[in-house]
Amino acid sequence: MSPIFPSVPPAADDGLDFDAAITRQEQLCDALEALADSLPERIDTYAAMQLAGRIVPTLKRCQRLEERVVFPMILERAHAPVQMIDRLRTEHMEDEDQAIQLTAAIRAYAQYPHREDAGSLGYALRGLFQPLRRHTAFDRDILLPMYRRALLD
Ligand SMILES: [Fe+2]
Numbered sequence: 001m002s003p004i005f006p007s008v009p010p011a012a013d014d015g016l017d018f019d020a021a022i023t024r025q026e027q028l029c030d031a032l033e034a035l036a037d038s039l040p041e042r043i044d045t046y047a048a049m050q051l052a053g054r055i056v057p058t059l060k061r062c063q064r065l066e067e068r069v070v071f072p073m074i075l076e077r078a079h080a081p082v083q084m085i086d087r088l089r090t091e092h093m094e095d096e097d098q099a100i101q102l103t104a105a106i107r108a109y110a111q112y113p114h115r116e117d118a119g120s121l122g123y124a125l126r127g128l129f130q131p132l133r134r135h136t137a138f139d140r141d142i143l144l145p146m147y148r149r150a151l152l153d
Contacts, residue, residue: 015147015151017065017069018070021061021065022140024058025136025139026133029136032102032125039118039122043109045113052102052107055103055128059095060096063096088138095128102124106125109121
């Protein structure tokens with residue numbers, strides 16, 4: 001006998017959403033590094049403006065998933081140390097502050113690309129993608145496996 005209702009996927013995901021969120025942040029870091037490498041002569045100002053508009057929304061979406069879903073789950077089921085989660089939350093806030101400043105700096109440079117400002121923009125770009133890479137590496141290597149194990153419990 002065929003079921004009356006179509007099968008419904010399980011409510012809990014299998015970690016793919018978190019994996020995808022980490023991947024989006026890694027891609028963001030790569031794009032920021034590529035922009036830094038293009039300074040000062042090879043900058044595509046249109047692409048830079050497009051990228052500037054994606055930085056804060058990308059970070060916020062990924063951080064919200066972690067803070068609302070991943071952190072509570074691994075605190076409860078994997079007994080993750082509270083200090084570790086506090087540190088990750090602090091890093092989120094620091095990255096977001098840096099992202100807001102960087103967005104303004106990219107937009108200003110893309111509108112008026114003066115060669116003498118390229119150094120400070122490069123510095124601001126590294127100020128986000130370097131710590132964000134360390135953060136996402138921790139997310140991928142430590143948090144994601146913890147989260148996947150917690151989903152199975
Ligand atoms: Fe994170």
